[in-house]
Amino acid sequence: MHISVDSDRCIGSAQCAVTVPSVFEQDEDGLSTVIPGREDGGGEPLVREAVRACPVRAITIKETEDA
Numbered sequence: 001m002h003i004s005v006d007s008d009r010c011i012g013s014a015q016c017a018v019t020v021p022s023v024f025e026q027d028e029d030g031l032s033t034v035i036p037g038r039e040d041g042g043g044e045p046l047v048r049e050a051v052r053a054c055p056v057r058a059i060t061i062k063e064t065e066d067a
C-alpha cells in the first residue's frame, strides 16, 4: 500500500497521529504528514482505522502489488 495525506484537506485534528504515531506526524503548521519511509504503513493494521477516523477524509491508501 501507499499512504498519502492531502494537506489541502487536512484540518490538523491529529486523530491519525494519535491512532498511528509510527506512520503519521504533524508538521510545524499542525497538519499531518506521512513520516518519510512509512508510506507503506509499516505493516501497521491501525492505518485503515486512521483513514476511517479522519473527519475530512484527507488520508488516501493506494493498494500496490507488493502489499
Ligand code: SF4
Binding pocket: 005, 009, 010, 011, 012, 013, 014, 015, 016, 017, 031, 032, 053, 054, 055, 056, 057, 058, 059
Ligand atoms: S485525521 Fe485527517 S484531518 Fe486529522 S490530522 Fe490526520 S489527516 Fe489531518
